[in-house]
Structures are given as structure tokens and as C-alpha cells.
Amino acid sequence: MVDGTGMCGGCRVMVGGENKFACVDGPEFDAHQVDFANLVMRQQMYKNQESEEYGCGGHCKCVEE
Numbered sequence: 001m002v003d004g005t006g007m008c009g010g011c012r013v014m015v016g017g018e019n020k021f022a023c024v025d026g027p028e029f030d031a032h033q034v035d036f037a038n039l040v041m042r043q044q045m046y047k048n049q050e051s052e053e054y055g056c057g058g059h060c061k062c063v064e065e
Helices: 036-044 047-055
Strands: 012-015 018-021
Touching: 012 036
Parallel strands: none
Antiparallel strands: 012 018
């Protein structure tokens, strides 16, 4: 959990049709109400960028070494 207040939105998950934040509202939710398709989609959003970054050793390209 990045900030523990829900401000970053990194832990957002749809539960019972409502947006919840694992760091504030969780971490435990009724699994029958979790929208896992949406959760997986959110986790895959930056997969290409992450793969590119990991491919170069995980060093941020924004910072000159």
C-alpha cells in the first residue's frame, strides 16, 4: 500500500458495484462481490510499460546515471 489513505487509487477494487480501497475499506472483501474482471484489467493497464522498464534492468529512464 502506497499511502494507506486511498488517495493514490492503486488499491481500488469494485465490490458490489461500488469502488472500494483496500487500504481504507479492506483489506478483506466478500469475494462473491469482487469484480475480478475489472481488477485484472486494472492490474494489466501498465504491463507494456512495466515490461519495457524491467527489460532495461529496472532503472528509471527519467534519471540520468
